[in-house]
Amino acid sequence: MDDAAAGKCPVMHGGMTSSKSSVTSWWPNALNLDILHQHDTKTNPMGADFDYREAVKSLDFEAVKADVKALMTDSQDWWPADWGHYGGLMVRMAWHSAGSYRLSDGRGGGGTGNQRFAPLNSWPDNVSLDKARRLLWPVKKKYGNKLSWADLMILAGNMAYESMGLKTYGFAFGREDIWGPEKDIYWGGETEWLGRDRYESELEETLENPLAAVQMGLIYVNPEGVKGQPDPAKTALAVRETFKRMAMDDEETAALTAGGHTVGKAHGNGDASTLGPDPEAVGVEAQGFGWANSTGKGFGRDTVTSGIEGAWTSNPTTFDMGYFDMLLDHDWELTKSPAGANQWKPVDIDDIDMPPDVEDPSIKTMPMMTDADMAMKVDPIYRDIMERFRADPEYFKDTFARAWFKLTHRDMGPKTRYIGPDVPAEDLIWQDPVPAGPTGYDVDGLKTAIADSGLSVAELVSTAWDSARTYRGSDMRGGANGARIRLAPQKDWVANEPSRLQKVLSALEPLANKAGASLADTIVLAGGVGIEKAAKAAGVDVSVPFTPGRGDATDEMTDAESFDALEPLADGYRNYHVKKYEAAAMEMMVDRTQLLGLTAPEMTVLVGGMRALGTNHGGTRHGVFTDRAGALTNDFFVNLVDMSNRWEKRDDGLYNVIDRKSGNTRWTASLVDLTFGSNSILRAYSEVYAQDDNEAKFVKDFVAAWTKVMNADRFDVN
Known part of the structure; x- marks a missing residue:
């Protein structure tokens, strides 16, 4: 659904106006420009000369991966691993880091290590992920400046899956850490956790833009059901909408649900109301270690996070096909967890199919499904996908591995930014591939031809601006490279004035062909020609810098539907x-x-x-x-x-x-x-x-x- 139909302004609110603690709080409607200067270099302890993307290239990649894998089974007394394996916890940390990405504005995601800071570090959906990051600290300490937190958190998810038997699709380093909260991200206008004041009606499609999660403090949907009320058919609609807003189609959504819940468990064996303050609110003596649990030992089988309790499969530390067998081969009935959360249990199950207790493998425990899992069984589209996955395990594993790679790399930009030995060779359409462009042509000759084309300054400058303005640093998408302004959907955007655009492109394209230049380069160069002419008319001689090498993308390289989100309203x-x-x-x-x-x-x-x-x-x-x-x-x-x-x-x-x-x-x-x-x-x-x-x-x-x-x-x- 487009933003105009939603009837909501498609940018953040509140974040643009003065905060209560600022000197301008007396004027709450004043325009706040602070987000234009966030992450100032003064906040970065590494200094202006440090280049992480160069530093990480000298990392011993294989040693890091080996250390992270070894960590998975090195259970610590202060936070013991379920079944002796931290795989489920690390997958959840990586997932929740990457899963905050939304297609509408490209914000969120795991590309900056933002899970270390408020509000994400204290979201209800991120309970106990502070433990996962503390478990990773020895690895971060060892490799230091060559390994960012952003890379390490996502790598931990990959290594968790590999240690549990999945052949992952690949991994790329290159995520650079930030050093404070991201003030530019609007997470919702609610004033309390798990608030849901982001819909115009009961229709899931009316979720406020640019949001993707259904409630404040959640990554995706409420696992207990819409508004906490179990109804798998209705939850399926919420799942479909929120994953769509995170750039996933139905098959990717089903694969991620199944693959994510093939390992690990949910924790709700206690009273969630007794959990202590979140990491951002605890006293200094807690050292940012949040959600202290007063139930029993406070960890192990007494752990409380989501409030839902139980594992999804019989072998929760092995990546296998058990999720499909458990979900599809049993009838399910609604029940409550010890923490009082709504969840589903099998009507009848043999002991051999029950998952073991996290502390004592001789004890069998009841498996569970969330309302979102039941949606995969009840919704006819998802059910058909699940049946196809079960019939072809290799297809499922490949589909999940690719979807996981997309989830954890979507906000990194084009593949040219990927670093490391495990970068897949395949070009994927969601990476917005662009071929390399020519560089050896006569730039000055092309400038002369453009100047003599009869196009006005306004036409040259407007077209170059429209081509480049789609860029967004949030996920490194858009921009002039690729000349996608000549392709659908951009060529038809009202903001691009299609008739004027076509006039300019029709004049520039033959000039580009004759010069042996890409159209992408020619459009940008033409804007510079217009500016130079305009400056001269004002009495100032100036040369607009230009570097050739942009390429021209094709329709086959362009995911037109996903580019709709970049349309300027x-x-x-x-x-x-x-x-x-x-x-x-x-x-x-x-x-x-x-x-x-x-x-x-x-x-x-x-x-x-x-x-x-x-x-x-x-x-x-x-x-x-x-x-x-x-x-x-x-x-x-x-x-x-x-x-x-x-x-x-x-x-x-x-x-x-x-x-x-x-x-x-x-x-x-x-x-x-x-x-x-x-x-x-x-x-x-x-x-x-x-x-x-x-x-x-x-x-x-x-x-x-x-x-x-x-x-x-x-x-x-x-």
């Missing part, structure tokens, strides 16, 4: 926004700015320059505060802060900029335009660029910010 840089979201225009712009990896000053200078170049969507004149449109001048800022003007809001939500003396309307403006004069921080930046001595600085800074956007997806040169 608003773009303040080109003064475009869907009317339904007009009130959130600046929030949506800040959101896009953060995904592009830009700072607030870079956002400011780009907006001012784009307005001067006349690149507004549809050719509107809102914010074009100049009589020299098409020249790269600082006129937007000069006239924005000029007190010879006054500003008047219109009934249609736009604004008139009126000359105080004559009373005549000089220009019109959008909410985005005037925010750069009304917000105190943005006004300070605007005043810098309005100064008489900063005309050249404005052009220089604009070119630098522009080049940053054009090269955001050039992982080969960045």
Whole structure:
């Protein structure tokens, strides 16, 4: 379902406005720009010269894998392993690290080691995962700077599966740690854990965008059923929707459910209400070791995490086909766990099929299924997939291994960013493959041909911007590389002005072919040509940096459906926004700015320059505060802060900029335009660029910010 149909603004709320603890808390509706400057280098203890992606290349990969595998069966007294094997715990940690990814904005996932910090480290769904990370500390300590927490947590899941008998599909290193909470991620507006105030109606499809989980503090769905009420058929709908929002189809969803629950167990043998505070809330004496359990020993068979109790299979430390036999060969009835959670138990089962107790293998325990498991049996689509998996074990194992690889690598970006000896050779469509582009062509000759093409500055710049603006640093998707702007679905996006786009592409493509360049390179180069012409018209000679080598993707390389999530519903840089979201225009712009990896000053200078170049969507004149449109001048800022003007809001939500003396309307403006004069921080930046001595600085800074956007997806040169 698209965001407009959902009736919700498709970006975070609350995270953009002032927090209660900030100095601006007196003004709760004030625009908060902090997310544009999070993870400042000052917070990074490694220093500016440290490059993790280079450091990890010198890691002894085989030694690390061997140490992590050995850890699986090295049970510790302070947190003993179930059945002497930490496999289930490590799989859950890796899964919950990667599983927070959502397709809508690419945020979440395991690519940053964010599970170490609030709120994820204290989510109800992550109870006891602090123990898993503490168990991994000796490995992290040993390999130090060459091994990030982000890589280690995902690797632990892979090694857990391998130690339990699964041949994994592969693994890539290269995830760089962050050093504090991710303020840019909106996890929901609820004010209490497990709140569910994120739906417009009872329909699962009305889940608020960009969210994917059904409740605050959960990774996917409530294992007890929708709203905690068991109903496998209804839960199946919730599972399908939430996994779809995490980029998984029905077969991948079924495979992940079966493969995830083939090993390990759920823990609910006690009173969940007696658990101590979460890691973020415990006293200093606990040293961040949360959820102290007062039931019995507090661990082992007395462990309480989800509140559901029991294993899914007869052999929970072996990756086998037992999940299908247990689920499909038994009738199930609703029951309660010792902690009071809703779960399902077999109506009748032989002792030989019952899983052993985690401490004493001579004791048999009752297996269980969650409501989400029962959904795999009740829903006809999932049931058919489960039957096919059981009939072909090798197909199931391969499907699961691939789905697990996708789950744990989806947010890493293209395969060119993968590091290590276990990177699969196969190109997968969800990796957005792009072939290498030519580099030996005559760049200057192509620039001349573009300049003589008859295309306007606005057409050249707008097309290059539209091609590059899809990039999002959250999961390294989108961008100009691949020239996917000429393919479905991007060529038909309203935000890309299809008729103008086709005109420009039709003019540039033959020039690219004649020069032996890719169209992707030609589009970006054309934007630079337009900027150079505009700067010259403003009296400044400038050369826009350009590095060739982009390739052109094909339809066969493009997962068109998944690219729908990248469609801009608003773009303040080109003064475009869907009317339904007009009130959130600046929030949506800040959101896009953060995904592009830009700072607030870079956002400011780009907006001012784009307005001067006349690149507004549809050719509107809102914010074009100049009589020299098409020249790269600082006129937007000069006239924005000029007190010879006054500003008047219109009934249609736009604004008139009126000359105080004559009373005549000089220009019109959008909410985005005037925010750069009304917000105190943005006004300070605007005043810098309005100064008489900063005309050249404005052009220089604009070119630098522009080049940053054009090269955001050039992982080969960045």
